[in-house]
C-alpha cells in the first residue's frame with residue numbers, strides 16, 4: 412500500500428469513528444443537562460437525601476438509567492411512562508380535563524406515584540433508588556415538547572424529515588438532533604443555559620405538574636405547525652428553535668430541583 416492510499420484509509424477510519432452513535436430519547440445529553448441544572452438548585456437537605464439514595468451516582472448520570480433499562484424486557488411495563496399522548500386542538504381546560512381522565516399509565520399520572528414512593532418511610536432502599544432515577548428521567552421527558560404530542564404520529568416519530576441531510580424524524584430531531592448540533596458536553600450545556608430571570612426561577616419552581624404539561628403541549632403545537640413531513644431541516648430550524656429548546660431544558664432542571672426539594676423539605 413503506498414503512502415497516499417494509507418492516508419486515505421486513515422482518514423476514512425477517522426471519519427467513521429466520529430459518526431454519532433445512535434442515541435435514545437431526549438438523548439443522553441438532554442437528560443443529563445436537565446439533571447445537571449437540577450443539581451445547581453438543590454437545597455442542602457435535598458442534596459444529602461439524594462446522596463443517601465444514589466451514593467456516588469450524580470443526578471445527571473442517574474437520568475439515563477430509565478432509557479438504558481429499555482433493553483431489558485422485564486421493564487417493558489415502563490414504556491408508556493415516558494410520555495403522555497394528548498390530542499391536538501385542545502385549549503387549557505381541554506388539556507387539564509384530558510389529563511384528569513386519561514387512564515393510560517403516562518408521565519403525568521406516574522410522577523406523583525414516584526414522589527409518594529420517595530416520601531414513604533416504608534419504602535426500601537431499592538424502591539427509593541428506582542423511584543428517584545425514574546423521577547429524574549421523567550421530569551426531563553415531560554419538558555421535551557414531543558413527549559406531550561399526538562398519538563396518531565407517535566409523538567412525531569412517524570413524521571419523517573431529514574436533519575442536515577440524514578434521515579430522521581420529528582421526535583428524534585427534538586430528542587437528539589438539535590441538542591447534538593450545539594456541540595456542548597452536558598456540563599458545558601447546563602452552565603451555558605443556566606441564566607433564568609428571577610421571575611422565571613420563581614415561576615418554574617412553583618408550576619404545577621399540569622401547568623408544565625400544558626406548556627410542553629403548547630410548544631409541541633408550535634412545532635407541529637412549523638414542521639411537516641419530508642421537511643429538510645438544518646441551519647434555519649436550529650435558528651428558529653434553539654431558544655425554545657434551551658428554555659425547555661432549563662425549565663426541566665429547575666422544575667426537577669423544585670420537586671426534589673419539596674420531597675425533602
Ligand SMILES: [Zn+2]
Pocket residue numbers: 436437477478493548552
Ligand atoms: Zn424517556
